[in-house]
Amino acid sequence: MTVDTVTPQQITVGVLALQGGVIEHISLLQKAAVQLSSQQSTDSSSTSTPQFNFIQVRTTAQLSQCDALVIPGGESTTMAIVARRLGLLDPLREFVKQVLFVAFTRSSLSSTHLPLSVQHKPTWGTCAGLVMLASAASATKQGGQELIGGLDVKVLRNWYGTQIQSFVGDLRLPFLEEEQDKKPFRGVFIRAPVVEEIITSGSGTAENAVELGNDEIARLKERQKTEKVQVLGTYPKPQGTGEGDDIVAVRQGNVFGTSFHPELTDDVRIHVWWLKQVVEGLRSGGGGVQAQS
Amino acid sequence: MASASTTDDFTVKAGLAQMLKGGVIMDVTTPAEARIAEEAGACAVMALERIPSDIRAAGGVARMSNPSMVKEIQAAVTIPVMAKARIGHVVECRILQQLGVDYIDESEVLTPADDQFHVQKDGFKVPFVCGCRNLGEALRRIKEGAAMIRTKGEAGTGDVVEAVKHIRTVNAEIAQAKAALASGGELAVAKLAREIGCDVELLKTTAELGRLPVVNFAAGGVATPADAALMMELGCDGVFVGSGIFKDAKTPEHAAQRARAIVKAVAHWNDYGELVEACIEHGEAMKGISNAGMKPEERMAGRGW
Numbered sequence: 374m375t376v377d378t379v380t381p382q383q384i385t386v387g388v389l390a391l392q393g394g395v396i397e398h399i400s401l402l403q404k405a406a407v408q409l410s411s412q413q414s415t416d417s418s419s420t421s422t423p424q425f426n427f428i429q430v431r432t433t434a435q436l437s438q439c440d441a442l443v444i445p446g447g448e449s450t451t452m453a454i455v456a457r458r459l460g461l462l463d464p465l466r467e468f469v470k471q472v473l474f475v476a477f478t479r480s481s482l483s484s485t486h487l488p489l490s491v492q493h494k495p496t497w498g499t500c501a502g503l504v505m506l507a508s509a510a511s512a513t514k515q516g517g518q519e520l521i522g523g524l525d526v527k528v529l530r531n532w533y534g535t536q537i538q539s540f541v542g543d544l545r546l547p548f549l550e551e552e553q554d555k556k557p558f559r560g561v562f563i564r565a566p567v568v569e570e571i572i573t574s575g576s577g578t579a580e581n582a583v584e585l586g587n588d589e590i591a592r593l594k595e596r597q598k599t600e601k602v603q604v605l606g607t608y609p610k611p612q613g614t615g616e617g618d619d620i621v622a623v624r625q626g627n628v629f630g631t632s633f634h635p636e637l638t639d640d641v642r643i644h645v646w647w648l649k650q651v652v653e654g655l656r657s658g659g660g661g662v663q664a665q666s
Numbered sequence: 667m668a669s670a671s672t673t674d675d676f677t678v679k680a681g682l683a684q685m686l687k688g689g690v691i692m693d694v695t696t697p698a699e700a701r702i703a704e705e706a707g708a709c710a711v712m713a714l715e716r717i718p719s720d721i722r723a724a725g726g727v728a729r730m731s732n733p734s735m736v737k738e739i740q741a742a743v744t745i746p747v748m749a750k751a752r753i754g755h756v757v758e759c760r761i762l763q764q765l766g767v768d769y770i771d772e773s774e775v776l777t778p779a780d781d782q783f784h785v786q787k788d789g790f791k792v793p794f795v796c797g798c799r800n801l802g803e804a805l806r807r808i809k810e811g812a813a814m815i816r817t818k819g820e821a822g823t824g825d826v827v828e829a830v831k832h833i834r835t836v837n838a839e840i841a842q843a844k845a846a847l848a849s850g851g852e853l854a855v856a857k858l859a860r861e862i863g864c865d866v867e868l869l870k871t872t873a874e875l876g877r878l879p880v881v882n883f884a885a886g887g888v889a890t891p892a893d894a895a896l897m898m899e900l901g902c903d904g905v906f907v908g909s910g911i912f913k914d915a916k917t918p919e920h921a922a923q924r925a926r927a928i929v930k931a932v933a934h935w936n937d938y939g940e941l942v943e944a945c946i947e948h949g950e951a952m953k954g955i956s957n958a959g960m961k962p963e964e965r966m967a968g969r970g971w
Contacts, residue, residue, distance in 0.1 A: 391933055392688040392709060446685045447709065448745055454707035455933050514704055514744045530744060536682050536768035537791045541674035563681045564746065637681045
């Protein structure tokens with residue numbers, strides 16, 4: 374054993390519990406933590422086994438206890454409205470990152486969302502959670518909807534259609550290759566969104582959104598020097614909707630989003646992988662660093 | 667779980683209900699009402715021609731809504747749109763599936779079309795929610811393919827007593843199933859399954875989980891934020907509100923206030939600071955009809971079996 378094994382590290386992971394599939398994530402995170410700890414106890418290179426504490430987050434006080442956060446599936450409009458009424462939207466934005474894009478409608482872009490002390494803590498959104506973490510969204514309700522941001526992408530809500538078009542499909546996820554089992558991941562897509570555009574300082578959304586101003590373009594340029602949006606998973610487009618594959622999993626820095634619902638399967642691999650990213654991020658000091666934007 | 671529940675098809679059907687948890691599903695009769703519900707934070711809307719209190723008042727035969735009205739509501743909102751079919755009316759269900767609704771409610775609020783059979787639901791691509799008054803009824807519906815359950819209250823009355831009675835019954839029977847499994851194993855579960863008239867495997871799963879194997883919302887008679895929070899405290903995963911939003915609302919803004927207040931009450935059902943605010947925002951509730959004096963033939967919850 375190495376000298377680092379003084380006390381196990383305590384890591385608190387929250388699941389935003391305003392509405393949606395909360396328990397499902399907590400249950401799979403708990404299984405993932407058990408698996409991670411058994412993996413690490415057999416791995417002599419590891420320094421210490423972190424102790425995970427999983428909590429439901431409904432208040433700013435609960436959010437402030439968290440080292441990392443999952444935003445679950447549910448209805449993104451409901452979550453945004455409930456979060457707004459609780460005064461939780463700006464704390465969430467600070468938790469994840471600054472956000473300057475708001476929704477797709479120009480009218481809803483507003484200077485009230487220019488903040489913030491950036492905590493830049495690891496965050497993962499599934500389905501509605503991915504929508505919440507996007508910088509921009511289309512096919513939103515009339516008048517647009519409020520987002521948290523953190524991923525410089527534009528998502529398209531309900532891309533596959535209504536519930537009748539919901540499906541389960543096999544995904545090849547290269548980032549899971551280090552997990553022992555290489556079988557495809559069963560992706561559960563329920564009225565799922567996809568990433569329709571990766572926003573860069575030169576991409577369509579950024580150029581067209583004149584209201585963003587130079588500050589936002591500058592922010593995008595600055596961030597993309599160090600943190601580009603990485604595509605971590607794709608799925609073939611539905612027949613007749615065009616060529617190529619849809620983007621269904623993305624990562625930018627320590628912000629991660631999936632169109633599908635790993636928490637609706639028994640497959641713990643993505644939760645294990647994500648907890649590992651959280652641990653590594655915290656060890657390298659990237660997690661809780663306070664900075665001013 | 668039953669064979670149907672292990673398939674991808676059932677994962678997707680039951681999964682949508684899981685994503686509705688902690689939310690409020692509101693009955694709406696027009697696109698404008700649907701927009702009020704969406705802006706208030708409803709997690710889904712139920713499109714129907716008349717709210718249950720008006721169905722009750724109008725009498726006659728209550729049927730599936732006109733497809734044109736369902737389509738208008740689908741076009742107005744981005745949240746899931748549900749619609750009701752009559753118990754046993756397989757053709758109404760196929761029409762609603764063709765319309766692309768996100769969930770079908772095979773509902774006792776409409777006049778039953780078949781006095782023998784509920785719809786065989788597992789052959790549909792669209793998921794179904796069905797009502798129950800007890801555990802046996804819930805598991806019979808799940809066996810037929812229902813991917814979501816709602817404990818029945820007396821719809822359109824604004825009196826929560828029946829909804830409370832039925833969730834209490836379901837909870838007590840789940841406790842009984844757990845005790846049977848613990849004390850007598852599978853044989854005791856099989857005996858209980860015969861008594862309450864349900865599938866043995868589904869009852870065993872329920873006993874192991876200590877809850878219904880699918881999401882369960884409260885429905886019927888929920889009229890106030892306090893009613894909604896009560897149903898959450900009793901273990902429901904979310905709440906349907908039928909007449910409680912729009913019945914006797916003085917203005918669209920009053921309906922919107924009620925809708926926001928009930929969303930808040932469900933999200934924060936055990937936070938009394940938030941509940942006080944929700945009650946204030948809600949304002950005057952629908953007048954309602956006490957269930958105590960109702961004749962059996964006036965009760966909707968008794969429909970189905």
